[in-house]
Amino acid sequence: MDTRELARESRIVPRSFYSRRTADVARDLLGKILVNGPASGMIVDTEAYLGGDDLAAHSARGVTDRTRVIFGPPGHAYVYFIYGMYECLNLVTEPKDKPGCVLIRAIEPLTGIDVMQKRRPAARRIEDLASGPGKLTRALSITRAQNGADMTSGNLVVRNWKHQRQFEIEVTPRIGITKCADWPLRYVVKGNRFVSWFVSG
DNA sequence: GGTAGGATGGGCT
């Protein structure tokens, strides 16, 4: 499987998909293929960050230079810099002027695995290549230069793969936050070995 | 198998 073959067997997810309730988008992104150039993988782990009283969301304190794209039209990338070293990818949801985005936490590598391994020398197993929000941006070479990028055209897109197999979905609290820490807004492909944090039971 | 601590810099009060 390479990216050319993947493109033949899949369609880019349209903007209307993103212009919905954030939690629904987060759930429905599972099983879709995140592509950046030659590398791609199946989304297996997501988190919803809502508007309103979700104080864990970057948009909670309103529009700033950083959070502007979260308030913009759906289907765009929100990429932010964290802990001085890593970048995280979010996909903007909800209609324009309504904040909301989905953090992509992990992918199961599909194409361009050799390229991803070069970019992630610390990963000793395929399971470690992109099993975290900072790992997958490194593996796919996604940076702040792509902040605001349109996810419905160009190198960075999400695709619907027709050979996608069925799976069960597990819902848990979000990882690594302190505010609204018990809200069940994380969506995981149940039993998948590539998720960012194993769920027992 | 497990976890504690450090790296490292931008955003916001």
Added chain:
DNA sequence: GCCCATCCTACCC
């Protein structure tokens, strides 16, 4: 000045 939607290494069972 403090917080932070993380990751890796070293070290310990």
